[in-house]
Amino acid sequence: MKIITLGDNLLRQKAERIQNIDEEITNIAKQMLEILTRDKGVGLAGPQIGFLKRIFVVHVEGDEERVFINPSILETSHKTVKFEEGCLSIPGVYTNVIRSEFIKIQAWNEKGRPFTMETGGLLARVILHEYDHLEGVLFLDHVSERRRNSLIEKYEKMNVKQK
Numbered sequence: 287m288k289i290i291t292l293g294d295n296l297l298r299q300k301a302e303r304i305q306n307i308d309e310e311i312t313n314i315a316k317q318m319l320e321i322l323t324r325d326k327g328v329g330l331a332g333p334q335i336g337f338l339k340r341i342f343v344v345h346v347e348g349d350e351e352r353v354f355i356n357p358s359i360l361e362t363s364h365k366t367v368k369f370e371e372g373c374l375s376i377p378g379v380y381t382n383v384i385r386s387e388f389i390k391i392q393a394w395n396e397k398g399r400p401f402t403m404e405t406g407g408l409l410a411r412v413i414l415h416e417y418d419h420l421e422g423v424l425f426l427d428h429v430s431e432r433r434r435n436s437l438i439e440k441y442e443k444m445n446v447k448q449k
Contacts, residue, residue, distance in 0.1 A: 301420040307398040315353045315396040318343045327374045329412040331419030342416035357393035362386035383428045
């Protein structure tokens with residue numbers, strides 16, 4: 287599995303619901319967590335590896351690895367926080383994004399068990415970022431068009447130099 291990057295249309299497609307949490311899904315979740323560790327990320331969604339299903343994994347320092355399958359955001363706080371974000375699918379690009387400070391989410395884990403959690407801070411931000419990927423939304427979509435175009439241009443210039 288490799289991480290797909292900005293410019294690949296898969297990143298803009300909405301992921302489909304997972305019908306059965308079986309051995310294949312469990313293995314994909316395990317591989318996603320391995321990629322996350324390898325690439326030193328904090329979150330990774332199915333669409334980022336070309337798997338257009340509603341799954342993402344997160345691992346924020348100081349917290350356990352978590353798998354979210356068919357997640358639903360139940361609540362978001364009115365209080366928001368601005369914080370710098372980046373993305374494994376847009377390497378080298380970072381910008382401040384405003385997101386809700388606290389969230390409540392429901393999902394299933396890799397064992398097929400449902401759970402609901404309330405969280406805030408960095409974990410909430412990472413979950414919202416990864417949830418966006420399931421909807422075909424990138425963190426760049428949360429900034430002004432002018433800023434977004436500037437960041438995309440920067441990304442494209444970095445990639446021309448690397449080729």
